[in-house]
Amino acid sequence: MSKHLKRIDWLVGVCLVLMSGCVGGSPPPPADRAQAQVRDASNGVAPLERAHPGESEAGDEYPRPPKPAKQYTIGVVLPHLSNPHFVGQAYGYIDEAEQLGAKVTLLEAGGYQYLDKQVSQVEDLVASKVDAIILVAVSGSGTIGAVEHAFAAGIPVINCNVMTDSNRVVTRIRSDDEMIGQMHADFMGQTLGGSGSVVMLRGAPGTSWAEYRGNAFKQRLSERYPNVQILGEQYSQSTPADGLRLMEDFMQTFPRIDGVYNGSDTTANGAALAILAAGRQGSTVVTATDLQIDTEASLREGVITATVLQQTVTIGRWGVRAAINHLEGRQVPQTLFTPLLLATKDSLDTVDMSAVRAPVGWTPPN
């Protein structure tokens, strides 16, 4: 008996340690090689293809449709809610649904590594007969089956932000990642006066955003600012700790670094710490993407020079608008790119933050 009990105590303790390790310590896995995995475009529904800047079919606005007579239920499936980027999006989905008299069921997988959970969540939404599903995929290839399951059940899927490889989606709504890379390049090239040496913290290997942004950055630099030299580039799991470590190592390797490209705000936050510690703030041009609280502070302090803002709230709003339009029988464009904006210390206060992040103090419903 006592042996039994003791064994349980011990096991539960170890389980807790293991669980916390698993949940907290796992780096987000790289997403799919989206390009390589495009298959079966035969059904003619929104094939996943490389974005071409400025190709958004809606321009800068995708207006709110009239409030439908029916109260629709929309299931939203997100990778996780531990990044302000997704909290802002969650706000967009929920607030827009409220405006349109719709109900949102918000589910999050708990991280990019829980693909099986996201698949089950989509199946549960199909079983509970929601009117439409908005999917932010944790994996391009891994969500094909789930999307086809919903499609077979006659439930339309709107793909937002992170793409699935399935073609059975009504529309794809996201930022134009290639344009993000070009905006970084233009700002870097102009600020450096056309010449200098930069390093790149690209982000998570194999994710569509890290690839598209980084490649577009390099291509644009070589086209328009041939005298800006890329000293080195590194992928990482895209945490602030990675940004700090990689930037420290870069500064050890290269005595002179004029600029630092960051594919995300997370590595930028780490790189900013390294630059501060080395006392090089102001003399190094640091570009980031998105705007966490720490990023904003560094931007105001002048450690981060500029950031490309994605309209995360807008992605959420447009997702709900597209769903309602589709449910009401209106045509929905196959691709929608949400607007982008480059902000510096000086222009930050003029930016309409309501499209960029959730209102201060707003938290997703539990």
Add this chain to the structure above:
Amino acid sequence: MMRMLRKASWSQIGMPAVLVGLVVVFGAINPNFWSATNVTNVSRQISVLALISIGQTFAILSGGIDLSVGSLLALVSVVCAQQMLEVGVAGGVVAGVLAGGLAGLVNGVLIAKARVPAFIATLGMLVAARGVALTLSGGLPIAGLPREFLVVGAGNWGPFPVPTIIVAAAFVVAYVTLSRTRFGRYVYAMGSNEEAAVLSGINVAKYKTLVYVVSGLFAGIAGVVLTSRVISGQPTLGEVQELHSIAAVVIGGGRISGGVGGIGKTLMGVLVLGILSNGLNLAQVSSYVQNIVIGAIIVGAVYIDVAGERRRRGSTVTS
């Protein structure tokens, strides 16, 4: 009557009562819970957990534990997908199951022959198998699997989902093995009292090794089903699934120190976990709160079991 109730154990009455209660409550909250699509939905969703929990039952019954089954899902998924692209669907499936069995054999030899404690040996495998999966795949998902392979995880055979049929077959095989074969009796014997098992002439090393091979093979089958469900090889699959499988065994009424439990009980534990997760999703309970509920159920189930046993022992002494 009271005495009968007192004597009844958690797994005989408590567990089925909890199951019925869950079904009634969730059905009342969302009528779609009862729909035929959701019943097949749940049975499909729990298939992977059911398969690894069957293997876990062998390990725990024998007095050991298998912490590696979650990571093995990832290893199996990567091997299965890579081989499938090389040699076709059948080859991929066989390679995946064998990869699981091979990892189980390594576990078994380490535990039975090298005498590394099961907890440590399979903890090592938990870490290493994930490493192998990431190395083989370069950290990237393996896509482009043939569409016919979808049948394994998403197809139907008549009104029954294929993964459910796989689970049913595995259940029968495991049930017969544990209750009707010498190997099965030895598994219980080793878990109840290993020393006595050795003294009574059982080749403990051999059967212990076999236990982990069995667990690995079931993880192999589960990994193939999961790979089909996500129709790609994914090196990040299966995190914390080993803990869910242990939870399923103990919620069903299996004793964590071995010797007590069974496939039927484990399946009941799997059903509770699966129905909870699905029902809470349909009732729109946040996944954060779901974790709290599931954690409470794991500890609560074992507590009731232990308390019930203490009470029964107490009453035997006084009567």
